[in-house]
Amino acid sequence: MEEKTYTLVINGKPEGPFTLAALKEKNIKPDSFIRTAGMDDYKEAHELKELRAFFGFNESFTSPQYFAGFDLRLLATVIDWFILFAIAAFIELLLALYFEQQSTTLFIILMGAILLPIIKMIYQIYMEHNHQATFGKKLLQIKVVNLQGLKPSLQQVVIRNLAKIISTVTVFFGYLYLFLNKQQQALHDKIADTMVIKDRLI
Known part of the structure; x- marks a missing residue:
């Protein structure tokens, strides 16, 4: 099995790869930026379990x-919304072709319009709890975190998404609220103690 190697940022420039043993000579600190071949972005050394164990961070x-x-x-x-609309439209088309009755087709379309916001909320709760991001957020490399920058709890995710109702019914004031604070929290983020952050860039 090939030994795991690391790329280390030294004086603002990535250097390496280094083995775990070779890192000892680099005088790395808990906040040194480091990554492995399988990581999408750099992390601080203290965030990696094997480095905490090896260096005692x-x-x-x-x-x-x-x-x-x-x-x-x-x-x-x-x-x-585009993804969910596309999936819902495809399913409704299949059902309409199967039943072949105009009244049934109209009922299917009506039920889809009623259920889609509920389905979207369930989708958001599932994705943000398990992956910290919906597909839209993943594509744009943003994610939901708690105030410490860590994965939010299920309770926080549920509260966040339910609180979006408040953000919406207040004529979008809840979303414009993010212009009023440095952490760019929307009102539902403030209620749930969450934030939406961009991936760290080096």
Whole structure:
């Protein structure tokens, strides 16, 4: 089995790859940026379990610095709606072709319109709890975190998505609220103690 190697950021430039043993000579610190071949982005050394064990680092948390703005969040929502609409339209088409009755087709379309917002909420809760992002957010490399920058709890995700109803019925004030705070939290994020952040860039 090939030994795992690491790329380390030194003086702002990526260097390596280094083996775990070779890293000892680099005087790395808990907040040194590092990545392996299988990682999408750099992480701080204390975030990697094997490095904490090898160097005796304590796991600590760094406050997020890159927050997702209104434009990215809106685009992610549009992408998610497009995906769900496309799937719903395909299913409704198949059902309409199967039943071949206009009244049944109209009933199917009506039920789809009623159920789609509920389905979207369930989809968002599932994706944000398990993956911290819906497909729209994943495409734009943004994700939902708690105030420490970690994966939010199921309770926080549920509260966040239910609170979106409040953000919407207040004539979108809940979404415009993100312009009023440095962490760009929408009202539903504030209620749930969550944030939407961009992936760290090096």
